[in-house]
Amino acid sequence: MIQSIGNNRVLLISLLAWFIAQTLKVIYTFVVDKHFNAWRFVGSGGMPSSHSAFVMSLSTSIGLIHGWDSSIFALSICFSLIVMYDAAGVRRAVGKQAIILNKIIENLHKKKEKKETEQRLKELIGHTPIEVVAGAFLGVIIAYLMV
Structure with a gap:
């Protein structure tokens, strides 16, 4: 079974496209x-999608x-x-909402003069349309080169 999965060209090409996009x-x-940020390799959002x-x-x-x-x-x-x-719609909207909620929490803590104890919400979740198009274009190119 594992060998069969390892021989699946479509899956391997897709994983390669993901890996290249994350590296980019x-x-x-x-x-x-x-600055170097290794977390971008496993994180969501960013250029390209x-x-x-x-x-x-x-x-x-x-x-x-x-x-x-x-x-x-x-x-x-x-x-x-x-x-x-x-990626460009719902997830991007969630990221924008996280930015606003983080600012609200930060302002509340400033008014109460307490240290922030809540974990900040992740803000970079979705993609801009350009990031989505760039990722799609990258995926098409990689597939054409690898098939």
Whole structure:
């Protein structure tokens, strides 16, 4: 069973696209913020979207291997569109709400002159549309290069 999974080209290409996208996040953060942040390798949000790279490499690989008119490609592209919509829509909205809630908590603590004991909410959760498109483009390119 493990060997069969290890021989699944579509899965391996998708995992490679995710890995490359996560690595690019670390590099991008280093270039833009001028500091190395290893947590960007496993974190969500940021440029490019590893979710988009993962699902679009999946869909593209399936299309190239099984045909663009196959039912499995149709299923995969629908799944990919939902994931990318969610990454740029719902998850991004959650991140914006976390920023506001963290500011409210911080202001309450300043007024009461108490130290903050609550854990800050994670703010970098979703993606901008550009991050999603960049991740999707990366996934398509990787699939075309690897199939």
